[in-house]
Amino acid sequence: DQQVKQNSPSLSVQEGRISILNCDYTNSMFDYFLWYKKYPAEGPTFLISISSIKDKNEDGRFTVFLNKSAKHLSLHIVPSQPGDSAVYFCAASGTSYDKVIFGPGTSLSVIP
């Protein structure tokens, strides 16, 4: 039973354009969400997070939007750069939930 879903296994975007990666979750206990980025043969690295008390968090080119009623979040990368090509994992957790649950990842390719 996947509690965190990333329905797009892959995404290709032109350099300079916006990349939008989507994530859906099912567990209402989740109140903290994170995005991780992973290059081949490396471990995931933390990118950005958002608490359920917010609907938007921005860090440079990266913005995460949270829609609690729809149980949906998205990661926007603007402008996209070739170095952004990686697998992006959405993850969810909460103050009443000890674990972090990861989605299956979306592989982003930014084409020069």
Place this chain on the structure above:
Amino acid sequence: DTAVSQTPKYLVTQMGNDKSIKCEQNLGHDTMYWYKQDSKKFLKIMFSYNNKELIINETVPNRFSPKSPDKAHLNLHINSLELGDSAVYFCASSQAGRRYLSYEQYFGPGTRLTVT
């Protein structure tokens, strides 16, 4: 200066053998984790230790036994290896425990285990 390190990076072994993977973090974190990334690329939590105390133990076969000699180290020992154990194993650490809202985790580079 590596924050979370794992050894070995690659491990090829035969069915039935016993092997260990070591993990060390120099971030001063209280909590360490083991994750398994299977062939479908899902990252699944296996174990979590907070200050040497086991706090998460997912439905993992008894053949897997974590050991935390101190809060900077969390090793994973696997007995009687099976073909299905082939995967990439990631160690991670965080400052988080039940008291913290931040769940940012720092991952090691992974250990690719291949059982033949």
